[in-house]
Amino acid sequence: MFILASASPRRRELLTQIGLTFDVEVADIDETPQLAEAALPYVKRLAEHKAAAVFARHPNKARLVVLGADTTVLCDGQILGKPEDEADAARMLRLLSGRTHQVITGVALMTATACQVAAEVTEVEVIALTDKQIADYVATGEPMGKAGAYGIQGRAARFIPRIEGCYFNVVGLPLARVSAMLETIR
Numbered sequence: 802m803f804i805l806a807s808a809s810p811r812r813r814e815l816l817t818q819i820g821l822t823f824d825v826e827v828a829d830i831d832e833t834p835q836l837a838e839a840a841l842p843y844v845k846r847l848a849e850h851k852a853a854a855v856f857a858r859h860p861n862k863a864r865l866v867v868l869g870a871d872t873t874v875l876c877d878g879q880i881l882g883k884p885e886d887e888a889d890a891a892r893m894l895r896l897l898s899g900r901t902h903q904v905i906t907g908v909a910l911m912t913a914t915a916c917q918v919a920a921e922v923t924e925v926e927v928i929a930l931t932d933k934q935i936a937d938y939v940a941t942g943e944p945m946g947k948a949g950a951y952g953i954q955g956r957a958a959r960f961i962p963r964i965e966g967c968y969f970n971v972v973g974l975p976l977a978r979v980s981a982m983l984e985t986i987r
């Protein structure tokens with residue numbers, strides 16, 4: 802049995818895109834970074850925590866495979882999670898404006914015998930945004946529920962001239978990496 806431990810509709814769509822069938826269960830864990838925790842260990846810890854929370858719920862673990870993931874944005878040393886409200890979204894977008902940041906997704910694949918954990922980094926360039934562009938974008942509602950307050954797969958595509966690395970990693974799952982991890986257990 803393969804379970805995606807995530808509430809993210811993007812992750813569901815991405816896994817479906819590569820032809821996988823799976824169940825979905827939401828882990829719902831505390832995503833607060835620890836004091837002075839760096840971004841890579843942070844996303845790996847959360848991915849593993851999400852996978853472990855769902856794994857623990859199942860009595861029959863012998864054939865259970867659970868995938869947990871966490872996406873965060875790192876800009877100028879600051880970890881940007883999902884915005885709390887519209888003002889927070891605008892603050893994040895002002896920070897991202899006119900510079901390159903990293904989108905980091907941690908993934909954890911848990912079975913009864915092992916837990917593989919990895920993190921993938923994609924560099925994302927954002928054009929210089931005007932106050933009006935930021936206000937108009939925030940008003941669409943798209944930033945809510947997304948790390949760094951934008952969706953590259955949505956309207957924010959027009960603010961992103963180039964990326965370096967895996968596109969799907971920015972949307973929420975590094976598909977080639979996840980697929981390679983799954984190959985090792987099949």
Ligand SMILES: Cc1cn([C@H]2C[C@H](O)[C@@H](COP(=O)(O)OP(=O)(O)OP(=O)(O)O)O2)c(=O)[nH]c1=O
Nearest residue numbers: 807808809871872947948951952953971972973
């Ligand atoms: C940067 C970026 C993030 N995102 C999304 C992917 C993730 O859903 C979200 C980051 O939040 P996460 O905490 O990684 O995931 P989630 O809360 O949506 O779901 P769960 O914790 O249950 O797995 O941001 C985009 O959709 N597009 C983007 O361009």
